[in-house]
Amino acid sequence: MQINRLFEIVYILLDKKTITAGELAEHFEVSIRTIYRDIEVLSGAGIPIYTSKGKGGGISIIENFVLNKSMLSEEEQNDILMSLQGLNATKYPDTEPVLKKLSLLFNKQGMNWIDVDFSHWGSKNSEREKFDILKRAILNRNLITFDYFSSYKEKTERTVEPLKLIFKGQSWYLYGYCRVKDDFRIFKITRIKNLNKLDIAFMRDIPKDIWTESETCKNKLVTLVLRIHPKMAYRVYDEFDEECIQRNEDGSFNVTVTLMENEWVYGYILSYGNYVEILEPKHIREIVKIKLKEALKKYL
CATH class of the missing domain: 3.30.70 (Alpha-Beta Plaits)
Structure with missing residues (x-):
């Protein structure tokens, strides 16, 4: 617990610049004496923390400090943040807090290099919502149902274990296991209508090479x-x-x-x-x- 608290104190100081011992004690639900002991530990570890008295005073960290910068090169720091930005742009869960903390640690606040919208130009909100439903179903391993229109305009009702979203040949596809056909299938997302996520979980591994596994595609x-x-x-x-x-x-x-x-x-x-x-x-x-x-x- 103390190690986690020490790291979070550093995050808070990097974010807020100055905070009182009382505010930290209230945040962590510990005594002010414990907070001062933590500050001593951090100072002993080489973290440049200092205290100031009077109005506006409190506990601060030296400006432009970057934690353990020597552990990662500038290029490695950028690679990590860009990867997290990519995940965050796709609305992958729980990346925002990690991205914020690492941006503070690397002193690279405001870095935002990518925005992802899976829907095509001119599409309605329902098309964007379709991708959000598919994403959540894949991440949570929930079954989905939908109406599917084939290239021959045939409509079929499907129950599918969604496994992966694919972009190939200027189009988006859903790869999953169709319980109606009892086989792996690839569905063009623009032909998926009336999509619903069910509160029914499934367990299935994804084949290593879905394009060679799919006889439909071959x-x-x-x-x-x-x-x-x-x-x-x-x-x-x-x-x-x-x-x-x-x-x-x-x-x-x-x-x-x-x-x-x-x-x-x-x-x-x-x-x-x-x-x-x-x-x-x-x-x-x-x-x-x-x-x-x-x-x-x-x-x-």
Whole structure:
């Protein structure tokens, strides 16, 4: 208990700068004599604490003091705080108090380098709430239920053990064990509707490599070769890894990328309009050709 109290005294002094022995005694529910003994212990350990009398006086710590700075390099301190900022931005529980204490210890108050909003642009509050429900269900190991719309617009009711949120291929997915299908499944989050968290716990380990474990994903993967017009250079470099891109002599791009074959992929290709040509595979080329013809009929 004394060790914990000593560390917390340091945190309080770093935060409040000056505090009276009486206030510390009330906070820790100990005697003022005990607080003064603690101050002696801290001073003996090399913590630069001093006392001042009179109005506004009390117990203080020397300004700009950083506790045990020699234990961690500047880069290590920044790495720790950035990691905590990342967790805090995702609303991971109980990170704010730790982040505040370490920021004080490292003398890096006000450091806030990241903000995370999982929902897509233009989404409603319900979409943001969906991610919050999924996060809490994953962390607390609670079952969830929802209606799911497949790429073929089929609606099914699911009861799922949520295991992980995944961002892949410009989309968010939920990975979990579906009790309806009695197997691991990957669900596109935008197709999840009427989501509810149940007060029913589950126990299940996550497979090491969920993409190789998921037969659903393996069976739907397709490698596309696209020729894209130079006017779309900004999208090419935004949306594809550099190793996927080959620049042609005429300024166009050949892009080779592996994606899940579904309606999203067809729509994604069509979003390039007349600035894209599918070189491979032939069956995707034919599907998009049919969709273009069907779309054209609406304007004739």
